[in-house]
Amino acid sequence: MLERAGAHGFSYGLHGGPPIRMQWHFYGQSELPVAVQTWELPPGGFEGMHSHAGPDGALEEIYVVLEGTGRMEIDGETFEIGVGDSVLARPGTAHDLRNTGGGALKVLTIWGPPGPADFSGFGSARRAAAARAEEAR
Template sequence: MLERRGDYAFDYNLHGGTAPVTMQWLFHEQSRLPVAVQTWELPPGGTEGMHSHPDSGRALEELYVVIEGTARMTVDSQVHDLAAGDAVLAPAGSEHDLANTGSGPLRVLVVWGEPGTADYTAFGSHRSAKAARAGDATTS
């Protein structure tokens, strides 16, 4: 299966943001992964809108990865300035908002779903990621 950028894009208003987000839900109703995988494009000055997905409702965790442009992401009063390749995790229940701070479009990969666990310990990349994080912890 292949989806190209823009194949199934649509404009969508998120959480009272300042402008519609051009969104593509990748492999909607085709993938069996227990998460939604989307690309979003926000215009200059566009925001998602401050919101949360509380534990009392349908708790959702969201992972944002900047593909192109610059952004400011606020998560529970912590402000993060982001560029291409940077990622932010918005845990379930956190108040968060994404804003395009650049003069061009902001492109973001967003993966979201209900929190849970999976066992990836049998994979070599899992061991390498764990080792890399252990190295980061000792150098900070």
């Protein structure tokens, strides 16, 4: 199944920020327990400071920068981000994404409820664990 870039895109305001352009990849078709979205924030655009906590709303989010530059604030810590950078916002952490560049900030955002997943049987998971262990030395 193929979904083209920009297919089924729409304008959407997130958590108090101005509307952004969004594509929810394979909405209603994928059975994975996560949302996979592409967000495009215009220059000066922002998500809005928020958190996802509580029994009905605990979510974990991963942001991967595809294009542009921005700033991510998580629980008072600020990160300047650019192409290839990724940020993890754990449940309950206050966070905001802002476009600080002169062009669009495009991010791949994956979010869903936290829970256990065991990928240890996959070779790529073993390699990822080894790479992290090597870098920790």
